[in-house]
Amino acid sequence: MERSSGGTSTSPWEWAVALLGLALLLAMIGYMAFFALAHEGGVPVVSADQVRVERAGDGWVVRFRVRNDGAVTAASLRVVAELRQGTAVVEAGEVTIDYLPAFSERQAGLILRRDPGGHDLRIVPSSYTEP
Amino acid sequence: MTATRPRHEQAGHRAFFVGLARAFAGALIFALPMLMTMEMWWIGFYIDPWKLILLLVVLVPLLVGLGVVSGFKPTEGLRDMVADAFVAITIAVVMSAVVLFVLDVVTLDMPPREVVGKIALQTFPGSVGAMLARAQTGDRRQTRDERREEANYPGALFLMAVGALFLGLNIAPTEEIVLLSYMMEPPREIALAALSLALMHGFVFAVEFPGSPPRRPGATFMGLFLRYTVVGYTIVLAICLYLLWTFGRMEGTGGAELASACVVLGFPCSIGAAAARLIV
Numbered sequence: 001m002e003r004s005s006g007g008t009s010t011s012p013w014e015w016a017v018a019l020l021g022l023a024l025l026l027a028m029i030g031y032m033a034f035f036a037l038a039h040e041g042g043v044p045v046v047s048a049d050q051v052r053v054e055r056a057g058d059g060w061v062v063r064f065r066v067r068n069d070g071a072v073t074a075a076s077l078r079v080v081a082e083l084r085q086g087t088a089v090v091e092a093g094e095v096t097i098d099y100l101p102a103f104s105e106r107q108a109g110l111i112l113r114r115d116p117g118g119h120d121l122r123i124v125p126s127s128y129t130e131p
Numbered sequence: 132m133t134a135t136r137p138r139h140e141q142a143g144h145r146a147f148f149v150g151l152a153r154a155f156a157g158a159l160i161f162a163l164p165m166l167m168t169m170e171m172w173w174i175g176f177y178i179d180p181w182k183l184i185l186l187l188v189v190l191v192p193l194l195v196g197l198g199v200v201s202g203f204k205p206t207e208g209l210r211d212m213v214a215d216a217f218v219a220i221t222i223a224v225v226m227s228a229v230v231l232f233v234l235d236v237v238t239l240d241m242p243p244r245e246v247v248g249k250i251a252l253q254t255f256p257g258s259v260g261a262m263l264a265r266a267q268t269g270d271r272r273q274t275r276d277e278r279r280e281e282a283n284y285p286g287a288l289f290l291m292a293v294g295a296l297f298l299g300l301n302i303a304p305t306e307e308i309v310l311l312s313y314m315m316e317p318p319r320e321i322a323l324a325a326l327s328l329a330l331m332h333g334f335v336f337a338v339e340f341p342g343s344p345p346r347r348p349g350a351t352f353m354g355l356f357l358r359y360t361v362v363g364y365t366i367v368l369a370i371c372l373y374l375l376w377t378f379g380r381m382e383g384t385g386g387a388e389l390a391s392a393c394v395v396l397g398f399p400c401s402i403g404a405a406a407a408r409l410i411v
Contacts, residue, residue, distance in 0.1 A: 010214045013147050021217030024224045025191070028251045029184050035244055036180035071244075073177040101176035103242035131177040131379070 039071030157264020223257030294407025334405030
């Protein structure tokens with residue numbers, strides 16, 4: 001049917017794949033536009049939760065998860081941890097996470113010499129850079 | 132089932148699948164360096180959504196233009212070129228999604244913004260590769276020399292832009308461009324710009340005079356230099372600016388540093404621009 005009008009050499013199969021390509025392109029553009037309009041600007045909203053504590057060699061490893069509920073990426077995100085006994089800080093550590101994209105989570109680990117079980121462990125995101 | 136179909140229809144289907152396979156190969160060859168570059172994954176999620184949308188919108192006329200300029204399959208009309216462009220996009224999306232998933236760069240528990248951003252960014256080089264591979268089909272070889280004779284000036288400039296974009300996309304996202312621009316002093320930057328121009332002109336010369344006698348009587352050294360090399364380098368610098376802006380390397384950067392980054396990125400881009408006229 002197409003062949004008669006101006007010598008087209010595109011087969012129905014090719015038209016089907018081409019239409020799929022158009023749909024994919026429009027979907028990507030549409031989603032990005034929707035995302036941009038729904039979440040304009042803002043700052044990263046970062047939280048950290050402890051996942052698990054494991055004995056590792058002479059020390060302990062605290063695995064934790066950081067989550068970004070904001071619509072922008074945090075780069076070089078610093079997370080500091082303090083192990084407290086009452087009001088005194090008995091051990092401290094920090095982790096830098098390269099990138100934490102919008103609405104994403106990443107896991108990291110903290111290596112401590114003391115058992116965090118008997119202490120108060122605080123894991124707090126402290127700073128980031130804009131990519 | 133296929134045995135009952137007419138012979139020419141089977142041949143058509145075979146040609147279609149062979150064409151798809153070629154396009155996949157082309158998409159892979161063009162996009163692999165970028166699929167395995169970590170900056171490209173990061174830019175995929177932190178890029179300003181509007182810049183990504185602009186990149187995807189620019190892609191369509193670029194692919195159609197590539198089909199027209201490379202002029203394969205002389206029977207094809209503009210509608211077929213548009214169809215070819217969207218076939219190339221399908222292939223690039225599927226190829227990027229599969230490769231990024233296998234490489235664990237895209238996973239199922241990532242938010243859609245990250246997945247779509249990473250795949251959409253890779254779709255750009257992938258579909259250019261797929262389009263070029265599709266251009267290799269048909270009776271292109273016989274008409275290659277004739278086309279070069281006919282190749283018009285805007286077409287040649289367009290091809291230079293595609294070549295610059297191709298090589299520039301590989302290099303623009305990396306940290307090295309910015310780092311080099313910090314490291315290099317102005318005399319070296321001027322030397323690099325001069326070297327880019329000289330190499331570009333060497334390629335132009337090679338395209339214009341494949342044998343010993345000049346084919347075109349009007350093609351003097353200065354004429355070629357101004358019409359192709361200088362104009363080509365200007366296009367290259369404009370593309371460098373666009374790429375640096377798209378990848379977020381321009382925000383808050385001073386004019387001198389920006390010019391410096393353009394010259395550094397302009398080096399590979401000018402080689403790509405000049406070589407495109409030899410390759411495509």
